[in-house]
Amino acid sequence: MRNPPPVPDTLKGRSFTLSEQRAAGVSDSRARNKDLRVASRGVRVPWGATQELAHTARLLTSISPGTVCCGPTAAILWRCPLPFDLERQPLVHLLRWDGGDRPVRKGVAGRRVPLKAADRRTIDGIPITSPARTWLELAALLPLDDLVAAADYFICSQSRSFGHNRAALCSLGDLRAQVEGNPGIRGRRNARLALELARVGADSVPETQLRLAIFRQGLPEPELRYVVQDSTGWELAWPDVAFPRYKIAVNYDGGHHLTAVQRESDIRRDESIAAIGWTSVTITARHVKAWGFDGVVHRVRDALARAGWVGET
Numbered sequence: 291m292r293n294p295p296p297v298p299d300t301l302k303g304r305s306f307t308l309s310e311q312r313a314a315g316v317s318d319s320r321a322r323n324k325d326l327r328v329a330s331r332g333v334r335v336p337w338g339a340t341q342e343l344a345h346t347a348r349l350l351t352s353i354s355p356g357t358v359c360c361g362p363t364a365a366i367l368w369r370c371p372l373p374f375d376l377e378r379q380p381l382v383h384l385l386r387w388d389g390g391d392r393p394v395r396k397g398v399a400g401r402r403v404p405l406k407a408a409d410r411r412t413i414d415g416i417p418i419t420s421p422a423r424t425w426l427e428l429a430a431l432l433p434l435d436d437l438v439a440a441a442d443y444f445i446c447s448q449s450r451s452f453g454h455n456r457a458a459l460c461s462l463g464d465l466r467a468q469v470e471g472n473p474g475i476r477g478r479r480n481a482r483l484a485l486e487l488a489r490v491g492a493d494s495v496p497e498t499q500l501r502l503a504i505f506r507q508g509l510p511e512p513e514l515r516y517v518v519q520d521s522t523g524w525e526l527a528w529p530d531v532a533f534p535r536y537k538i539a540v541n542y543d544g545g546h547h548l549t550a551v552q553r554e555s556d557i558r559r560d561e562s563i564a565a566i567g568w569t570s571v572t573i574t575a576r577h578v579k580a581w582g583f584d585g586v587v588h589r590v591r592d593a594l595a596r597a598g599w600v601g602e603t
Contacts, residue, residue, distance in 0.1 A: 343367065347382055348416045350398060356388035358410055358417040360401070362431065364424040367413055368459065370443050371495045372428075373436055385419065422464040429477030429484070437480060439498040441465055441488035448493060448515065462488060491515040496542045496583075497530045500573060503583035504531070508601060509591060512540065518563050526562045529570075536597035537568040540590055544575050569593050 343366055347359045359367060361383035362376050381399040386392055387410065393400030409423040419427065421444045428440055445465065447458040465488070469481045487505070491514025492498045504512060512531035518539060519525055529539035543556065560570040571593050577586045594601070 343382075344414060344416060347418075348414070350382055350384065350395075351417050354384060354386075354393050354395075354398075356390045357384045357386050357393055357400075358405070358419055359383065360385035360419045360424065361399070361427045364419045365428060365440065367416060367418055368421055368424060368444070370424070370428075370440050372440070373432070376431065421459040422468045425460075425465055426468040426472060426475060426477075426481060429475075429481035431477070432480075434480060434483055434487075435499060435502055436495075437484040438487045438502060439492075439495045441484050442490075442492035442498045443495075445488060445490050446492060447490060456493070458490070462490065489514055493530070494542070494544075496544060496575075496578070499583045500540070500542050500587075501531055503587045504590060506584060507587045507591065509587070509594060510535075510599065510601070518566075518568060520562075520566055526566070527559045533594065533597075533599075536594055536599055538571060538590070538593050538597055539563055539568055540571045540573065542573045569597065 343363065347363060347367065351357050351359065358364075359382065362372060362379065363381075363383040365372055366377060380397065382397060383399045384393045384401075385405065386400065386402040387405035389404070390402075392402040405419070405423070409420050411418050411420050418424070425437075425440055425444050429437055432440065441462075444459045445462050446456055448454070448456040462485070465481075466485055469478060469485060472478070487502060489501065492501060501512065501514075510533060512533055514531060516529065516532035516534060517525050518527040518529065518532070527539060530542050531540045532538065533540075541556075556572070560572075563570060571589055573586050573589065577589075591601075
């Protein structure tokens with residue numbers, strides 16, 4: 291059997307549709323050769339080619355008019371952190387919003403739900419649900435803590451004199467409006483509980499998990515986006531969470547804090563705030579692996595007690 295002719299350069303290493311194939315001057319029969327696999331109806335992918343989600347989502351929405359990416363697919367495209375199993379699941383989630391038939395094809399989880407224009411956006415040419423609508427659709431899929439972390443991600447805004455800044459993708463009010471405006475949606479109770487716990491300023495999932503553990507242990511609610519300053523107003527530190535009344539700064543140090551440069555920076559930070567009477571509590575990924583977030587909160591509790599806080603024992 292003769293080897294099939296090579297795929298044109300414009301189609302190599304990626305999925306392509308039948309219309310793209312024809313536009314490239316390739317016969318319909320070429321797509322049936324063994325070097326290509328059927329990823330979905332009318333879509334071919336070279337065997338062994340790695341497909342980015344954005345490319346797949348762009349292609350599938352282009353051949354499914356009236357659809358947008360939704361649910362976990364939209365969350366990933368918005369770069370919202372998800373639990374590993376949900377982030378790695380292979381389906382592309384599409385929602386038909388214009389009243390047409392539900393998308394039914396290989397590799398697609400399709401639904402049909404009317405959507406307002408405000409609930410539809412476009413990212414890099416990909417139709418997608420808005421940040422607030424995307425979050426609401428996660429409410430039926432995520433445990434409460436993960437849903438709070440997703441809310442914190444979408445509403446997070448940071449503006450600081452050093453480090454990275456972030457603009458919120460939506461507001462807490464936008465999330466609340468979605469919940470109140472969709473009384474019959476699955477996961478609504480979970481969403482309402484998450485709204486009570488979401489806060490602006492949490493910059494990562496571990497920061498949210500630490501804050502929620504502090505809440506569960508009955509400690510005072512910490513402040514986010516608090517800036518520790520010296521007597522001249524010079525900014526010394528932006529702790530992940532802070533208890534200004536007790537002069538306690540708490541930071542979660544992930545893997546990147548193990549580098550020599552970052553460790554030196556962390557030491558300077560802790561020494562500078564110690565000089566003005568602040569106590570620094572550092573929670574590491576190793577601590578959490580050993581005791582969990584609820585288990586490591588005792589270090590925060592001890593620091594608060596030494597600073598004069600009197601709470602539950």
